[in-house]
Amino acid sequence: MSPRGVAVPNARELLFAAAERVVAAAGPGALTSRAITDEAGCAKGLLHAHFAGGLDEFVAELVLDRLARTAxxxxxxxxxxxKDTVAANLSGVATAxxxxTGPDVSGLALTRPGAAERFRDAMASGAPGFTAIQESVTRYLDAERSLGRVPAGLDTAAAALALVGTVHHLLMTTWPGAPDPRDQVGRLVALLLRP
Known part of the structure; x- marks a missing residue:
């Protein structure tokens, strides 16, 4: 455990990674401030020092951070x-x-009202999320269409919405033991790219 008063480098990421491990090992119900800091090997006060809004702020920031990385x-x-294949590129961003966040961590933001409110406020304020990802996929498909690698008649904005919307749906409805959602993404990508 880190001694009190000693700076912890990359504390946010240390805590985020610990939270993901707690959820992966014991499920969303096991996520507490104590479980996170115990898993991170640091003092409980570290979480509250970086997230004054407590666990709700922490959960919202975790989900926002992971969405920003994907964006x-x-x-x-x-x-x-x-480069590569269109299917591989689309599947890569969908898998990312x-x-x-994975379904369990994403679901945390919905089950904790304070976290959900913080998340919605951040999205409304322009935090990168599903819309930014959808816009990037649209630009990518436009570029591929100009190269002739996707059907000329493809509605790229609708295809991007279908892909990102499906992944969002899968994030919110997948549970441990459910079929691998990547298989469904692969089938959707094949359908979207069919001439």
Whole structure:
């Protein structure tokens, strides 16, 4: 355990990663401030020092952080036009979104009213999330259409909405032991790219 008063480098990420491990091992119901800090090997006060709003703020920030990472990955997608296969590129960003928070962590933001409110406020204020990812996928598909690698008649905005909306649905409705959602994403990508 880190001694009191000693700076902990990358404390936010240390706590976020610990929370993900707690949820993966014992489910969302096991997520408490104590469980997170015990898993991180730090003092309980560290969480509250970085998240004055307590566990609700922490959960909202965790989900926002993971969505922002996926949005940054998706923003690189248009530069991948013409590289690898379209299916692999789309599946890659969809898989990143599915695994960025995972269904259990994403669900935490919905089950904790304070976290859900913070999350909604952040999205309304322009935090990168599903809309940013959808816009990046649309730009990517536009670039691929100009290269002739997707059907000329493809409605790229609708295809991006279908992909991101499906992944969002899968995040909210997948549970431990459910079929691997990546299989469903693969089938959707194949359907969207059918000539």
């Amino acid at each position: 940054a990955l998706a923003a690189e997608l248009p530069a991948r036009a013409g 979104l599915l695994t960025a």
